[in-house]
Amino acid sequence: MGGGAGIGGGGGGGFSLSSLDAYKKIEDHLMVRTTSGAIVSLLGIALMCILGASEILNYITPPVVKQMAVDGTQNELMTVRMDITFPRVPxxxxxxxxxxxxxxxxxxxxxxLHKERLNKDGKSLGSYDKAGGGVTDEEDALIQDLQQFFGGGMKVVFQKRAExxxxxxxxxxxxxxxxxxxxxxxxxxxxxxHISAHAEEYETLQHAFGAVNKINISHTITHLSFGAGYPGLVNPLDGVARSGSDDEFHYDESSKDSRSSDRKNIEKEKEEEEKRKKKEQVRRSRLMDLTWDENGSGVYKYFLKLVPTFYRTHRSVFLGLFSxxxxxxxxxxxVTEYFRKTDAWSGSLPAVYFxxxxxxxxxxxDTKRPHxxxxxxxxxxxxxxxxxxxxxxxxxxxxxxTIITKKKR
Incomplete structure (x- = not known):
């Protein structure tokens, strides 16, 4: 009976739980509050908030570690995702x-891969489910069978219907x-x-366009990627619009020099780097180039150097017990770009090559968030x-x- 009262912290000579209190309390009348102490307290609270926010930010955004090594991947398929608009090619x-x-x-x-018809204003007219050249599903199935029989090296072209x-x-x-x-x-x-009208008969193209060099292959690449995405991935061709105008490409009639070197020479000669950047921003903000002329007729080539990338992120739950x-x-x-203008006498079809x-x-x-x-x-x-x-x-x-006060006295 008496021992219980001692443990509760009341009286007697027994053990008292309050004796283990590491944070001893001071009576209010013994405390002295000063202006300097208040200022230091406010600065300490501000510093505590800043450093605490920094720790929280570091935890939310883990550090990124990049390493390079020889690629040892073998026998894998690659997924190419694309969303490209051709405003003047049916x-x-x-x-x-x-x-x-x-x-x-x-x-x-x-x-x-799917096709969506667009009107002259860029609005959808519905999907187009036929193969290139207007081949029906039955004809397309026969083409696939013949290509498999001949090892995929034979191109079968049906006599197109008048309709x-x-x-x-x-x-x-x-x-x-x-x-x-x-x-x-x-x-x-x-x-x-490559994307082109190669599946179509030459005579049909001549009849529809008047001349194959008038096929406007202008395009807008909304998205082009080679694999799955991850946070921070940048695809350089996303949002790129090309119409083949003179201020966008240098036409290399000899087809010997690359567009990248020619473009550098032009920039050095004209010294209009800032002006070119402004024009590029205007072009990229434009999702559709609806000019109807042969300026966009030609062969666009995009030379891509792919870098295999492995993105790993580490996750954990329950205070890091499961990760x-x-x-x-x-x-x-x-990417490096190249453009060659097509002529009426060349006979080559406008196309976009990747x-x-x-x-x-x-x-x-590697992105590893701490536990x-x-x-x-x-x-x-x-x-x-x-x-x-x-x-x-x-x-x-x-x-x-205190020292300063004593000296003044």
Missing amino acids: CSVLSVDAYDQSGKNDQDVRGE HSREVKHAVEKKEGCRLYGRMHVQRVGGNF WTKSVSTNQYS LYDFSPIAVTI FVYFLTRLCAVCGGVFAFAHMISNLVDALL
Whole structure:
């Protein structure tokens, strides 16, 4: 009975729980509050908030570590995602052909690629589900069977129907465009894919456009990527619009010099770098170039250097007791552009080529967020350290003020 009263902290000579209190309380009438102490306290609270916010920010945005090594990936397929708009090429003549260094040659690629008809103002007219050249589903299935039988190296062209020629002519007169979007899977080796009217008969194109060099292949690349995305990934061709105007490209009639070197020479001669940048910003902000002329007629080539990239992020739950790693295998790329204007006598069809090759060096990007326990420990250390430092400064200021006061007396 008496022992219980001792433990409760009441009286007697027994053990008292209050004797373990590390934070001894001082009576209010014994405390002295000063202006200097208040100032130091406010500064300490401000410093504590700043350092605490910095720790929280570091925890939310983990550091990024990049490493480079020889790429050892083998026998993988690569997913190419695209969203490209051709404001002056009808869907009925547009097709995608893909070729790689392994010898695989896919003509008029379809599958997960889709076409959307556009009117002259860029508004949707619905999907277009036929293959390039107006081939029906039955004819397309026969083409696939014959290509497999002949090893994929034979291009089968059906005699187009008269109604298809009228369809193309009508679409050209209505100034229809086409949006090509979706994805396709290619071998992870160097190669290219190009978008053009190669699946269409030459006579049909001549009848619809008057001349093949009048096919306006102007385009806007809304999106082009080679693999999955990750935070911070930049695709250089996203938002690029090309119309083949003189202030955008240098026409190399000899087809020998690259567009990148010619463009540098022009910039040095004209000394209009700032003016060019402003024009580029205007062009990129424009999603549709609706000029109806042959300025956009030519062969556009984008030379892409793909860099294999592995993005890894580490996650954890329940105070770091359970953790896992999420990995993404993708590709970054750099690009160099080239444009060659087509002439009526050349016979070549306007097209957009994407020629890609792989770098032998792969980049690994690691983002590892610290465990929550580690973050909590650092946060407590910051708060405690600032509190102790502020208390020390307060005592120092009080001592100095006391010395100064005594000297004045």
